[in-house]
Amino acid sequence: MNNHAPVVPIRAAEFKVACSNCNLRELCLPVGFSERELDRLDSLVATRRTVHRGESLFRTGDSFESLYAVRTGFFKTRVSSEDGRDQVTGFQMAGELLGLDGIGSDHHTCDAVALEDSQVCVIPYGQLEYLSREFTDLQRQFHKIMSREIVRDHGVMLLLGSMRAEERLAAFLLNLTNRLQARGFSPSSLVLRMTREEIGTYLGLKLETVSRCFSKFQEDGILQVKQRQIQVLDPAALQKLVNGSAC
Amino acid sequence: MNNHAPVVPIRAAEFKVACSNCNLRELCLPVGFSERELDRLDSLVATRRTVHRGESLFRTGDSFESLYAVRTGFFKTRVSSEDGRDQVTGFQMAGELLGLDGIGSDHHTCDAVALEDSQVCVIPYGQLEYLSREFTDLQRQFHKIMSREIVRDHGVMLLLGSMRAEERLAAFLLNLTNRLQARGFSPSSLVLRMTREEIGTYLGLKLETVSRCFSKFQEDGILQVKQRQIQVLDPAALQKLVNGSAC
DNA sequence: CGCGAGCTTGATGCCGATCAATGCATGTGG
DNA sequence: CCACATGCATTGATCGGCATCAAGCTCGCG
Numbered sequence A, B: 001m002n003n004h005a006p007v008v009p010i011r012a013a014e015f016k017v018a019c020s021n022c023n024l025r026e027l028c029l030p031v032g033f034s035e036r037e038l039d040r041l042d043s044l045v046a047t048r049r050t051v052h053r054g055e056s057l058f059r060t061g062d063s064f065e066s067l068y069a070v071r072t073g074f075f076k077t078r079v080s081s082e083d084g085r086d087q088v089t090g091f092q093m094a095g096e097l098l099g100l101d102g103i104g105s106d107h108h109t110c111d112a113v114a115l116e117d118s119q120v121c122v123i124p125y126g127q128l129e130y131l132s133r134e135f136t137d138l139q140r141q142f143h144k145i146m147s148r149e150i151v152r153d154h155g156v157m158l159l160l161g162s163m164r165a166e167e168r169l170a171a172f173l174l175n176l177t178n179r180l181q182a183r184g185f186s187p188s189s190l191v192l193r194m195t196r197e198e199i200g201t202y203l204g205l206k207l208e209t210v211s212r213c214f215s216k217f218q219e220d221g222i223l224q225v226k227q228r229q230i231q232v233l234d235p236a237a238l239q240k241l242v243n244g245s246a247c
Numbered sequence C: 001c002g003c004g005a006g007c008t009t010g011a012t013g014c015c016g017a018t019c020a021a022t023g024c025a026t027g028t029g030g
Numbered sequence D: 001c002c003a004c005a006t007g008c009a010t011t012g013a014t015c016g017g018c019a020t021c022a023a024g025c026t027c028g029c030g
Helices: A009-013 A035-041 A125-134 A136-162 A165-182 A196-203 A207-219 A235-243 B009-013 B035-044 B125-134 B136-162 B165-182 B196-203 B207-219 B235-243
Strands: A047-051 A056-058 A066-072 A074-080 A086-093 A111-114 A118-124 A189-191 A223-226 A229-232 B047-051 B056-058 B066-072 B075-080 B086-092 B111-114 B118-124 B189-191 B223-226 B229-232
Touching: A047 A056, A066 A125, A074 A196, A074 B136, A086 A136, A086 A165, A086 A196, A086 B136, A118 A125, A125 A136, A125 B125, A125 B136, A136 A165, A136 B075, A136 B086, A136 B125, A136 B136, A136 B196, A165 A189, A165 A196, A165 A207, A165 A229, A165 A235, A196 A207, A196 B136, A207 A223, B035 B125, B035 B136, B047 B056, B066 B125, B075 B196, B086 B136, B086 B196, B118 B125, B125 B136, B136 B165, B165 B189, B165 B196, B165 B207, B165 B229, B165 B235, B196 B207, B207 B223
Parallel strands: none
Antiparallel strands: A047 A118, A056 A111, A066 A118, A074 A086, A074 A111, A189 A229, A223 A229, B047 B118, B056 B111, B066 B118, B075 B086, B075 B111, B189 B229, B223 B229
């Protein structure tokens, strides 16, 4: 692997740390960037970091320095109330950004925990600020990502505020399969990276309820469930549940 | 009122449309800016717009052009599912920003409805992008505002996912009084701008449940409730409910 | 003054929480 | 290789909080 990286020799040594060379570039921050633009973006990602299953990438209260793009693996983010209740606020897979919560107060306001051995690209926030002043497309793309996170959160609020258990689980599964499909995986076969309890804590349900819903979906021929191995037999039925057209 | 505005004569004619002259500048986008910085910011706000009670500032699907800073009045934002259920995603008062949801897709993804006659400052998004490239503090401030919106949303998820009815209403009231207090109003006396149903649709409850909780709080001596006129008699009790220390 | 929107209050029922037992897969040490 | 421990999942029985349905009530306004 010879060095055809541009000017910066130090980075040339860590050849692999480069968006221009990343197979996630169609999913991650640099969506839609040209080769030339990608080269300019490469100074954005300083290093990679490995996070083992069960470990935290960051925790509530940690000082905020960087954003993180998931390269491989799977994370959950979680907020906690003072009396110990917690809420999973999202699950993040390859190409998705972690740490946006920290910008507002210079400290992280949630925990990001790896659900399997994972690797992230470290994006120093100062660097992103600097580059996005020079580089309009990056600025715009970054704003879009933040905005979409807000829109996603609104969708979760709708789910938590107005859907019943089965509808919530159906929406969750459809969301997962869509994102997996965008990454080239089968939309009908998936392996859950999280426990029933983590799903429940995301959907505002208890783990027993999640389990019962899985069983119900299996009875109804919508899913085949073997522990964390899920086959989606009838995606249309899931969609129907989400849209509530059964009512 | 003589014209000491800089270069642009058209804007000089609308003298009042200027952050440097706005009494919300300690609450709104330009928090912490110097006089000189405020002058540079003034080209950001193009016009004002009046929205009467019950009217929409924007609706789901509208093409996204601008952000809006609430100058006077009160708004709710609302998302809807296909089958007609809706979720109020927030209530916005003076100094708060509306429209961030639209950046991600160039279209708004929620409705913003005025709960009383209101006035907003129109911030063309292209202008904001442009200025925040030149103007580091604006860039940083804008990013902070988006990030805080994400953090706020996570708090609402925690509320919707894990709190019981009384806890939700207590959290809601504390949030309202805190924001009103930051605007110079009494923290113990407030007039709700929204109906019980709107509160319920925000908190994931039915209006009857909201009403019952108000009555309960009144019985317990925590509040005095006269329709939309609320006196907070025991803020500590509300705080206790939110932290769940009763359990 | 009377209408209607919004609010309160009561009676009942259901969904999901809770409590509890069992099952199943994985891993570890004897 | 088996015995046992451990973490996670399933399933059942019961309970409780909130939704639902249904009356009245209040207050502002034409």
